[in-house]
Amino acid sequence: MLAEKLEAARGLAEALIAQALAGVALPVAEAMGYAVRGGKGLRGFLAVESARLCGFDAVQAGPAAAAIECIHAYSLVHDDLPCMDDDDLRRGQPTVHRRWDEATAVLAGDALQALAFELLAGAGCPDRARVVLMGSLAQRAGVRGMVGGQAMDIA
Structure with missing residues (x-):
């Protein structure tokens, strides 16, 4: 039951993010989608469950779940950069700055943060x-x- 709830919350968050990025034919948007896919979705799940405890349903909590997943993804994209931890892999896949380039990674992270508030x-x-x-x-x-x-961490 927990696994199903976790998957449902992750799917909801990822769908809202994909919908927000639909029609944006730029490498940075592709990098944003790449950054949010493949995670466990635990933060979004916690947002959905917290909202449920306050009387809201999953659909109402969806934007908050998607927002927190955007913030988490942005933090990972920036953390992986050469000026931070300089990681080559994230979740067994090339990091955003390795798959695209550093500039795209910086912009994707920045745009994920903006998307969270949107x-x-x-x-x-x-x-x-x-x-x-x-x-x-x-x-x-x-x-x-x-x-x-x-x-x-970097000091």
Whole structure:
């Protein structure tokens, strides 16, 4: 049952991201899709289950699940860059900067971060909840959260 819920949440998040990228015929969009596919989807699953505990269904939670998966993918794309950890493989596949190039990887990561907030901005929840979600994600992804942790890691 847990495996099915995990797969459903991952599928929901990936579908929303793919829908957002549909029709964008640029290598950077292809790199974005590549970066989000193949992960476990645990963060999106936690978003869906947290929303469920608050009375929302999976469809309502989908934008939050997709947003957190975008942030996670962006962090991995940037972490793999030569100026950070310089990894060649991620999930057994070439990293984004190896499959494309460094510039595309930087832009794909940046665009994934922007897409996360675009997805939350379009979420079908009350305005106040949307503002809280966006502020919370910005803080946890920023210098007081993930970016700050990465800065300490490379220092």
